[in-house]
Structure formats: structure tokens, C-alpha cells
Amino acid sequence: MTEEFMIGELAKRTDCKVQTIRYYEQIGVMPPAVRAENNRRMYQYSHIERLMFIRHSRALGFTLEDIRELLTLSDQPDHTCAEVDRIAKNNLENIQKKIRVLNIMEKEMKRMISKCEGNKVSQCLIIKALADHAIAEKIKKTSS
Amino acid sequence: MTEEFMIGELAKRTDCKVQTIRYYEQIGVMPPAVRAENNRRMYQYSHIERLMFIRHSRALGFTLEDIRELLTLSDQPDHTCAEVDRIAKNNLENIQKKIRVLNIMEKEMKRMISKCEGNKVSQCLIIKALADHAIAEKIKKTSS
DNA sequence: CATACATGCTATAGTAACTGTAGGAGCAAG
């Protein structure tokens, strides 16, 4: 009745590497797989769903710790989703923090590259800029 | 004449942890420090410069491998700075790639959060979105 | 002079999220 398949098939259907699936099982975000007689992991559709949830969440920047929590919460249908909301908002903030830092980096890199005129290293303005400037503090302020 | 100081002082003056300096020495981006009689690492002003170069470069997103190359190049004043340019441009591209991915993540996260109305987990649209949507492919396309 | 505290040393493990490899077993096709 319920279609069963092995790890390679699950990997294909979720575009996730076999080792990654085994890793997820090991750290407990995927349940311990039921084994066939020959010791091979057997999966069903529900595992595709769960793994998809994990991969989508990862693609959105959630940590595996976040995902562990989200999965626990999604198993408690009557719980308020305030926790879910908190985790999601926290993730959004982290993303925005990274964007702010990267925007500064991008600006600085563009500035440095535009100034360099392809001379010798001794006159290279990129090298000079790296030795001199105070970008580190800017980023420190921004990311806090 | 030339002022000498120990690792803690170097750490303070560069805002870099002591362990990080030792780590940089270990992997060879900082030179093996000259040791005092009591085996302690002794530094001079030139080490501040070099370490600053490293920290600035790291703050701009260069990898330690990039930095290793940049340092080698900066020791060859007569070499053209074409290589420096290439490394810098590559770093800029990596930054821009990350920004593109993070912008998509941000948009998706905002959309998800805005839709959720603080109900029960069973109706939580964040959980539903994580189970369903196809953000992963978007990001895959973008980052390539 | 004794003691406490700060700083230094080495060596090793831990972090995040995988990815890759070694070495071996089972199974189908040619």
C-alpha cells in the first residue's frame, strides 16, 4: 500500500545528498529510519515532507537548532504560534544584519577596486587600502 | 630602540584575540614570532601593521587563503597588481552573490511573517509556508 | 618572603552544517 523507498530515492526526490540525510538522522532532526532486513533505511512520503521542511527552512537561513524547535512546535497543533513567530522574526533580523554588513563590504570593495589602476603592487591602492582603513569598526558598529 | 611587546599587547592594539594571533601564526599568515628567553612571543610595530592588514581584509570578507596570497603579493613590490585586482573582484562577486541570496531570503521571511496572525500552530502560515514553498530553487538559481 | 593574580605557553576539542573518503556488503545485469 504505502510506497517505500531507500535513501537514494529520498535524496533524489528532495534534492538533498544521501550523507546529509544520514547526518540529519544522526543529529535527530530526521527520525531514526526504519530498517529493512538488509539493514537499509526505508522511507515513506511523510519523510519527504519532513525533509522538505528542513531544506526549505535551511534555504531561508534558519539554523538546525531553529529547525529542531520548529519541528517540535509543528507537532503541537494546539500550541500558539507565538514561538514560531519569534523564531521567524529572529531569523529575519539575522538576515538583515548580514545584509547590512555585506552592503558596507560591497561599497568598500567597489571603492577600492575603482581606485586601482593596474600598476605595480608597490603602488596598488587596494593593498594600501587594506593596510590602512578602518572598515572593521564600521562593521562592528553595524552588526551590533 | 625598537619597542617590543608581548602577545597580549599586540592583541589590545589590534583588537584581535590572543588565541587568534597564535592561530594566525600556526597557519602561517603571521610569521613565527621571535621568542624571548622565557619563550614568550615578542612583537614590534611591523607586526601590528601585518595583523591590521589581515583583520581589515577579513572584515571585508576575504578568506584567509585570499589574504595569504595578498600578503605574498604585497611583498613583491615590482609585481603587477593584476592578481590583487583579480582577488578583490572575486571577493566583490562573492559578496554580491551573498547579498542576492539574502535579499530573497529577507523578502520571503517578511512575506511569511506578515501573513501569520498569531493563531495556533495548526493554522500557522509560517509553518505551512516552510512545508510548501519553493524558495530553495529560487536561491539555487540566484547563487549560481 | 609568601601568596594571589595576571599573563604566557602548548595541546586539544568544540563550533555549524555539512562533505568526502575508506573499507566493506548486497544485488542485478551482462
Next chain:
DNA sequence: CTTGCTCCTACAGTTACTATAGCATGTATG
């Protein structure tokens, strides 16, 4: 019967640090 594919376990490697253990040395204070 051999080739090739997939599966298994267990462990090492990646990046850039950070932290810890256990010990030695140096300085300041009572």
C-alpha cells in the same frame, strides 16, 4: 563471474576561529 551501483558504518576534513585544561612565569601586595 565480474562489473557496477547502491547501501552500510565510521571517521576525517572544511572555515575561522574560540574555549579549555594544565602548567610555567612574572608582578604586585601584604
